Amino acid sequence: MKLSEIASILECSIADNDIDIVGINTLKDAKENEISFVSNSKYVKDLENTKAAAVIISENLASKLPANCIPLVTKNPYWSMAILSKYFAPPIEEETLPLPQIGTNSKISPKAEIANGAVIGDNCxxxxxxxxxAKSVVGNxxxxxxxxxxxxxCQIGxxxxxxxxxxxxxxxxxxxxxEKGEHKKIYQNGNVVVEDDVEIGSNTSIDRAVFGSTLIKKxxxxxxxxxxxxxxxxxxYSVMVSQSGLAGSTKLGRNVVMGGQAAAAGHLEVAPFSTFAARSGITNSIKEPGKTYAGFPLMGHRQWLKLQAKLARLIK
Amino acid sequence: MKLSEIASILECSIADNDIDIVGINTLKDAKENEISFVSNSKYVKDLENTKAAAVIISENLASKLPANCIPLVTKNPYWSMAILSKYFAPPIEEETLPLPQIGTNSKISPKAEIANGAVIGDNCxxxxxxxxxAKSVVGNxxxxxxxxxxxxxCQIGxxxxxxxxxxxxxxxxxxxxxEKGEHKKIYQNGNVVVEDDVEIGSNTSIDRAVFGSTLIKKxxxxxxxxxxxxxxxxxxYSVMVSQSGLAGSTKLGRNVVMGGQAAAAGHLEVAPFSTFAARSGITNSIKEPGKTYAGFPLMGHRQWLKLQAKLARLIK
Amino acid sequence: MKLSEIASILECSIADNDIDIVGINTLKDAKENEISFVSNSKYVKDLENTKAAAVIISENLASKLPANCIPLVTKNPYWSMAILSKYFAPPIEEETLPLPQIGTNSKISPKAEIANGAVIGDNCxxxxxxxxxAKSVVGNxxxxxxxxxxxxxCQIGxxxxxxxxxxxxxxxxxxxxxEKGEHKKIYQNGNVVVEDDVEIGSNTSIDRAVFGSTLIKKxxxxxxxxxxxxxxxxxxYSVMVSQSGLAGSTKLGRNVVMGGQAAAAGHLEVAPFSTFAARSGITNSIKEPGKTYAGFPLMGHRQWLKLQAKLARLIK
Structure with a gap:
């Protein structure tokens, strides 16, 4: 897509040469042929090192862009990015892709639907x-x-x-x-990668990434x-018990255990071998590995037991 | 269905003329050719203005009915209504309905099942x-x-x-x-209406109304x-984050945000622009718009932070 | 499967005769032609009365086995059982089973898949x-x-x-x-039995038993x-409201009500006619029938109201 078309969609002007843009990405991960955006002061620090060809940006930040990076100035860069995301979304299915490729000895129900471009391994x-x-891959x-x-x-191991x-x-x-409270969809053009030896229960939802991958390790x-x-x-080897949940962009280390109905807010990092009792509510990153937690707000499991004992005394 | 048949099903007698009844409904919404019921003292006030042709009612309330409304006196009117609801339930599918009607340029998988009487718009x-x-409608x-x-x-916008x-x-x-603890199904003869520009995630459940509609606005x-x-x-423009829930008959105003795992009891009204932190538990109606809440029991978000600080001190 | 093959899979030796083993089961329920295991000191008491032909056991407990029961000594009997469980898992589908048997007047969508060996009753x-x-049975x-x-x-009533x-x-x-934190699947070779007159909502998950049955009574x-x-x-006649959950092996008596998002830990017994308010968290067995509870940790519903009143005072 030509940068001039993008500028036209976003109703802004570009000062410079009309290059080809092949995708949208974060400031950190954008390649030389991608466009990025900055909508949150938290990410301003990523501006100076971005490789993006162009960045959707508010007027007051435009001066912080590297010299070779083209600014697209809009009033609400996040909204502009949402508008643009639709243009980079692939079609749901593509009839022109090759017929699905099925490995040896795999048994596919005639009542399953394997889209064109999908690849299924052996003995599935x-x-x-x-x-x-389309283009999803299932291992052996x-x-x-x-x-x-x-x-x-998506990729399944x-x-x-x-x-x-x-x-x-x-x-x-x-x-x-x-500002009117209306919402604009941000197309989620990333995927999900599930590594080997993963078992996932019934009626579970694993969302695809907006950019890059949601990752379930082996x-x-x-x-x-x-x-x-x-x-x-x-x-x-992490374990997520029934009805637990993770908000977006949270990263669990290895062998983390989330008890039943436990949940974590978004954008957190949880140290390896952390254990969360049922219905824990995690709202801050956990740095020290190997501890056990409970409660909402979260606390050490022993502290939680102590708190409950105090509360029990309150009502006597 | 003749009122005499209904009286026979419910094992009660009717004093009056044998009219045709086409549906069951609440006292408030019942039309002149529908039957209603009163099973809860909360709804007694609706008796005097009901347009229902007949009402299933306990003996002690029968005198409160308007003159032109026929009483069907039973011991447990709610149970009687449950029995009767089955007789007004349409069949799940109806082969005699016209073949599904599909708009122009819509792409329907041959592995989808569109029942007779359904209508799909354009470009779907x-x-x-x-x-x-059957008879469900999907927009463009x-x-x-x-x-x-x-x-x-159901209707989808x-x-x-x-x-x-x-x-x-x-x-x-x-x-x-x-009184034996046995349950009798109340057939849910209403529907769901989803207005335009609504996005609904995966593995979500939206139940149809018992009478009238469950309504998801644009x-x-x-x-x-x-x-x-x-x-x-x-x-x-309301937002319901993952694993949140609403019990029956609760009404959210516009731009209400329910955080992850937040929930509301039934029969509540929530003012517009209310925001509920993750895992909030709403048990009373919210009248003032634009506030932020947390906790279970629910409190102002600041109060909740204050409470947590106090509790943290308790265990030191 | 010959016991010698099992010993070979588990890399342990057997001293005795090479009998046929047809399944794995708990110490309590194992029959004379089944193998069992002991992995938890809680179950040591079941050793002396087991009818199992052989038991996977750690060295220090082997002496507690009845005389006629053959020990298979391994370092981690639970892990060994997990390995073995796979060998007793039936295939997901069996083409050699008879075609599905459908009762009179049942209407089966041509887009449904009824596996060989399944039996559907009348008027379904x-x-x-x-x-x-395969081999699942649906009643009338x-x-x-x-x-x-x-x-x-599975069996549906x-x-x-x-x-x-x-x-x-x-x-x-x-x-x-x-000890490395790696997991080994325990194949779940039991089933689910749903008795008569049960209604189950949408997007619900009922897991099969590891041995025996998960049971949903009438x-x-x-x-x-x-x-x-x-x-x-x-x-x-028990009632489980939306988003509630039970961990494994918990038993509810009759007419128990679990409110929305309420949950119970595993291996509990709950007395009949117990009622749990929304979001109750049950972590101990309930012995007295007919009481109402709330909160997490769980307490009497009145106590919970009292506690909330005290907490409200804390922040004033």
């Missing part, structure tokens, strides 16, 4: 009513139970088991909001009705 | 394993991802996106219970694994 | 995209809405209603973990997005 079992989207020896939906561009009616790759919950165990937001990262 | 994408029930430019189930008689494995129009959780954003009970109303 | 309605697994007059998945070997996208019989969340009402772990038992 794909049951009825499964949907595997993986079992996908009925009515699982895997959106396009070897030796995985995905239980019925789970969704992998649905859109992250992303939108910009204007050996993880995820139970039923679990929510994993866009751009999360689950460390190796 | 309906993916594999979707089910759209709407995308329905795989394994979404839309029950009969224009420019909507419904993510995989979400259910719209499943039966509300309604039943009468007798511009609303609903995340994954959200529960919306029967007869709820979600105001324009 | 099975909608599109439903999956009913039962309605199964679209995209419900019922795994193999008469007069049941199962709403869209619900999963019955997905694997319980069972695995052994070794007249139970289960709402949307509910989690029921493996080996749970729900008493007659």
């Amino acid at each position: 079992i794909i049951l009825a009513h499964v949907y595997i989207g 020896n993986t079992v996908v139970y009925p009515s699982v939906t895997i959106y396009r561009d 070897n030796e995985c088991i995905i239980h019925a009616n789970t969704v992998i790759g649905s859109d992250g919950f992303g939108f910009a909001t204007n 050996g993880t165990r995820i139970d039923n009705l679990v929510q994993i937001g866009h751009n999360c990262e689950i460390g190796e | 994408i309906i993916l594999a394993h979707v089910y759209i029930g 430019n709407t995308v329905v991802y795989p394994s979404v189930t839309i029950y009969r008689d 224009n420019e909507c996106i419904i993510h995989a494995n979400t259910v719209i129009g499943s039966d509300g959780f309604g039943f009468a219970t007798n 511009g609303t954003r609903i995340d994954n694994l959200v529960q919306i009970g029967h007869n709820c109303e979600i105001g324009e | 309605i099975i909608l599109a995209h439903v999956y009913i697994g 007059n039962t309605v199964v809405y679209p995209s419900v998945t019922i795994y193999r070997d 008469n007069e049941c209603i199962i709403h869209a996208n619900t999963v019955i019989g997905s694997d319980g969340f069972g695995f052994a973990t070794n 007249g139970t009402r289960i709402d949307n997005l509910v989690q029921i772990g493996h080996n749970c038992e729900i008493g007659e």
